[in-house]
Amino acid sequence: MRFIEEYRDAEAAQRFAEAIRKIVTREWTIMEVCGGQTHAIMKFGIDELLPPQVTLLHGPGCPVCVTPVELIDKAVELALRPEVIFCSFGDMLRVPGTRGDLLSAKAAGGDVRIVYSPMDALQLAIKNPDRQVVFFAVGFETTAPANAMAVYQAKRQGITNFSVLVSHVLVPPALEAILNSPRNRVQGFLAAGHVCTVMGYTEYEPIAQKYRVPIVVTGFEPLDILQGVYMCVKQLEEGRAEVENQYARSVRREGNRPAQELIREVFEVVPRKWRGIGEIPQSGLGLREPYWQFDAERRFPLRTGSVEEASECISGLILQGVKKPYECPAFGTRCTPEHPLGATMVSSEGACAAYFKYRREATPRAG
């Protein structure tokens, strides 16, 4: 497919790897923010192409992984209500809560449906006026324009049996939380290309300056990621800390204005809890007051309060780049994609699942 295949050229990938080897003089630790990039790195073996001085850490950019347990519990509770049709993206179904996951709610008789787009959930509400349709609105900035549109259209069309369970998170506050941690090892970031397609990258400029970290907005294909690493290493070697845009075929500095306008119309910035990390101030989106009627947490009386997370899982440390999946004692034994203990094993973009799928046999590289 055009704009995909050409960025997977193995020979060009080798040339980028060669170029990185040529410029690197010391050890550098770079974090790719987005789970989609983590998945591609493992799938195409990009980490193995890199010289040993360059370590890639896997960041918190998997919305499935960072959705807090209590929201999963709320989703399960909603899905079990007889009047509710609970709609979700497919990858949320097997995320474990404290009382099972959405798939077990479905097995127990809950009407749980996988949708491709939030607009499909809205259509279901229109077709089923006697039922309550709830959509699990998870995601980063990439998904916010779609979710905002579904809510906006519901209001515009006066649809009263549609609501959303919101778990929206924002990338820049998470980067700052990582950089502020005393355990931080990250020296440069590959920022998430699709998040920046929507939001642009002006928000990252003060972060690059304040923390003296290079941030390269990067795409998702192997050549994108390799070029992103090259640009990041080059900045590190030259002592620069700037925001650069590798993914200019999709990302403009100011982002997508119409999308940002609708996000601002429907959502406001709120504090959010991240699974495994904890609450980060100003790190999420919640519905604005004129749209509260579409908030599932306000519409339905929910019992679920805040809950403790299982202690064995170290996914919080993995999401912050402090540990690698194979450093978890449960990895591949008590915790597998069939029986996940934590969300980073559930989602195909979670670091644990990516390592399990592509690197189970491989021994960790020294250094």
Place this chain on the structure above:
Amino acid sequence: MCLAIPGQILSIEGDDPLTRTGKVSFGGIVKEVNLAYVPEAKVGDYVIVHVGFAISVVDEQEAQQVFEYLRQMDELGELQEQPA
């Protein structure tokens, strides 16, 4: 989750900018895509699509940038490898 893939717009329907949709081909698989966020998009353009919404129009010139960068690096690399 933030997976978004490029596809080519085959046709566009609707006048309301907020509900404008298009048929978009992803290597032959055609899907209906909401075009509200890419008011500038025309038939024939490639758009990056995420959960049923186009979030950008692919800039065909910028798309060559990776290969251009590689070519320039190669030139630089050759210079570096020449004996001093």
